Amino acid sequence: MYDESDTSRTSQKDVGAVFNAVQILASLAASTKPMGVAAVARASGVSTSTCFNILRTLTRARYVAFHHVEKTYSLGLAIAELAAGLIGTSPTALIRPEMERLAIKHGMLVLLWRITEDDHVILVDRAHSQSAIRVEISVGFRMPAFAGAVGRSIAAAMDLPTAELSRRFKTLRWQSNPGFDTYRSEVVAARDRGWATDNNNLYSGIISVGTVVSDADGIPRFGLSGVCIAGQYQEQAVQSFGQDLLEVARIAGRALYPKPKP
Known part of the structure; x- marks a missing residue:
């Protein structure tokens, strides 16, 4: 069937x-x-x-x-x-089918974050595979906007001066601090490829891949990420997930925040 x-x-x-x-x-x-x-x-x-x-x-x-x-x-x-039929539909409802597809395809927990005005992100939805062993994060979980893989992508989208990026980095708490130079290089890499990774930094034993959904002016509005237990995925699988996640984020951005035609 x-x-x-x-x-x-x-x-x-x-x-x-x-x-x-x-x-x-x-x-x-x-x-x-x-x-x-x-x-x-x-x-x-x-x-x-x-x-x-x-x-x-x-x-x-x-x-x-x-x-x-x-x-x-x-x-x-x-x-x-x-x-x-889509008018009035919430961003969560629009993006969720793609989150579910990615979760099943890659076997990861896929998360949707809303970026707040006070430099935080709040988990507003999640989709997971049927894997018996997986990471679990509750809806409503809140963390600093510049932390983790999504945080690196937010920083990349905002393109802050080095001094301001350093100031914000110093406010973050990590279980394994990557150091500012490493963090900054990862932000630059995220700017180039469109998505970022956090490998055991924010939480030991956890790998996350993240990107952002931006509006027509390039301002990040939502974060999308995938989370898995370290050691479960080879680098090639992480790269594949990152590209798929970026594609979904770009489609979502165009659908939610279309550019007005002249």
């Missing part, structure tokens, strides 16, 4: 027509004005003939609107109808 939660199958393949349609819709959504077939094909990476046929189908279904005079396309009314 097919199980949609099973993301470990190596034989799974994207359905080409569906993938192309999604790419086309994403290209139209990213454009500030209606686009012709050739422009849509270039932006989406779909061949012109395939793009034309998919656009015609989407137009008949009202997911795309066709402008007869200019012979151009834009998103249609049916897209708004779909989006209407």
Whole structure:
């Protein structure tokens, strides 16, 4: 029996027509004005003939609107109808399915943190795998915003001067203090790759991987992290989780804080 939660199958393949349609819709959504077939094909990476046929189908279904005079396309009314179901939905509810997917795929505890105005983060949701042995953190747990893997990513997003970063670092408590020079280099690395790790520093025996969900101005609003017991994962697995976590954070940021079109 097919199980949609099973993301470990190596034989799974994207359905080409569906993938192309999604790419086309994403290209139209990213454009500030209606686009012709050739422009849509270039932006989406779909061949012109395939793009034309998919656009015609989407137009008949009202997911795309066709402008007869200019012979151009834009998103249609049916897209708004779909989006209407998300209006008023909390960020937690929107992100949770992706958290659950990551937890099952990687076997980690996945956490969503809200960044507060007083330089702290509060755990607002979590998703875990069915592993018999796992880390447990209660919703409502609060910690300094610059601590741990999420903290390094917050620091990277804020891009503070070295003196200010040092001042904030001195207020943090670690079970194994990494030292400011190491911490700062890890913040720089997080800025480059988009996610950070904490290896036995905040809590001994615990590895965390973290990133941030930023708004349209690049201000971090939420933190996303994965937590596991040290020694359970090889470096390659940590790298893979970090990239997947970053992808979810970027998608969430675009969905929650879309850039206004000029």
